[in-house]
Amino acid sequence: MKYFVSADIHGYYTYFMEALAKAGFSLTNPHHKIIICGDLLDRGREPKELINFVLEHRDKIIFIRGNHEDLMEDMLVRNYPTSADYHNGTYQTLLDLGYIEDSRMKDIALSSDLRQVLDLALNYYETKHYIFVHSWLPTLLSDEGELSLDPNWREANYLGWLRAKWINPVMMYQNGLFDTNKTIVSGHWHVNAFHALYDEDKEKGKTNYNPFVTPKFIGLDACTIVSKQVNCIVLEDDET
Numbered sequence: 429m430k431y432f433v434s435a436d437i438h439g440y441y442t443y444f445m446e447a448l449a450k451a452g453f454s455l456t457n458p459h460h461k462i463i464i465c466g467d468l469l470d471r472g473r474e475p476k477e478l479i480n481f482v483l484e485h486r487d488k489i490i491f492i493r494g495n496h497e498d499l500m501e502d503m504l505v506r507n508y509p510t511s512a513d514y515h516n517g518t519y520q521t522l523l524d525l526g527y528i529e530d531s532r533m534k535d536i537a538l539s540s541d542l543r544q545v546l547d548l549a550l551n552y553y554e555t556k557h558y559i560f561v562h563s564w565l566p567t568l569l570s571d572e573g574e575l576s577l578d579p580n581w582r583e584a585n586y587l588g589w590l591r592a593k594w595i596n597p598v599m600m601y602q603n604g605l606f607d608t609n610k611t612i613v614s615g616h617w618h619v620n621a622f623h624a625l626y627d628e629d630k631e632k633g634k635t636n637y638n639p640f641v642t643p644k645f646i647g648l649d650a651c652t653i654v655s656k657q658v659n660c661i662v663l664e665d666d667e668t
Contacts, residue, residue: 430457431663433560435465435615435648436494439472439521441481443652447660455485463553465615466494466562466593468545470517471653475524479545486548493549494562494616495593501546504533551589552582555665559607563616564600566592577605597647598622606644615649619659622647 432453437444454460468482468491469475482489499518503509509519522533525540537543553560566584568576578584584592597617606612623636630636637655640647650659 429555429665429667430460431463431555431558431665432460432660433463433465433613433646433648433663434658434660435562436467436650436652437464437469437472437478437658438467438496438652439469439475439478439517439524440652440658441472441474441477443472443656443658444478444660447658451660451662453660455488461488461490463490463492463560463613465492465560465613465648466549467496467615467649468494469500469521469542470496471520472517473520473524475521475542476540479525479541482545482548483541489548490553490560491545491548491550492553492560492562493551493589493593497546497549498590498593500542504537507533551584551592554610554668555663556668557610557665558613558663559610560613562593563597563614564592564595564605565607565612567595567600567605575603575605577607597645598625601645611644611646613646613648613663615647617647618649618651619647620651 432448432451434444434447468478499516503513503518513519522536525536525542527536565581566578566588568578597614598621619640620635620637622640623630637650637657639659639661648659650657652658
């Protein structure tokens with residue numbers, strides 16, 4: 429199977445389509461699948477197009493839950509925006525989907541099919557050689573303050589996965605908290621941070637938004653609002 433993997437699309441449907449086309453994705457190829465490592469919406473102004481695409485081709489798409497999906501869920505339950513919802517683009521997404529003030533946010537989530545997309549989201553997806561998450565795998569904190577990978581991360585509870593979606597993957601990478609057998613693939617944190625720290629041939633002052641690829645970790649967040657690009661890598665692997 430060929431997996432076309434992106435993350436942190438953040439409402440930029442056009443850039444996402446460009447990335448898929450450049451990578452050679454075909455909707456008619458039965459051996460092609462898309463994996464989205466969270467943060468599908470917010471910030472970009474094309475949520476309707478992304479929602480329609482995901483639902484129309486749900487049999488070809490694996491969607492991982494990101495922290496922005498959690499932000500949206502929180503706002504829908506609360507039924508009013510906070511300053512964080514304005515700052516993160518969460519409220520603007522609902523406006524772009526047709527939300528009218530003083531109506532129920534849950535209603536627009538249903539009528540726009542946003543609810544259907546949120547219900548598709550998984551905490552992780554796994555193939556023979558890769559683990560796809562939004563930021564990192566669930567971790568444990570010892571009484572002495574030492575952080576370690578939860579050996580039973582697949583069975584982690586809601587809070588375990590909630591923390592994992594917000595955790596800083598740069599810190600996890602620096603501390604070597606990798607899975608022993610598979611490569612972690614994620615978004616959440618702008619890849620230029622990894623490139624700035626670890627690229628031996630980096631040019632001083634130059635920002636690199638291309639995927640950060642190592643044997644144990646692949647980072648994908650291109651900071652699309654700045655870079656005007658969505659990263660998409662192609663991984664060939666067997667399903668578990």
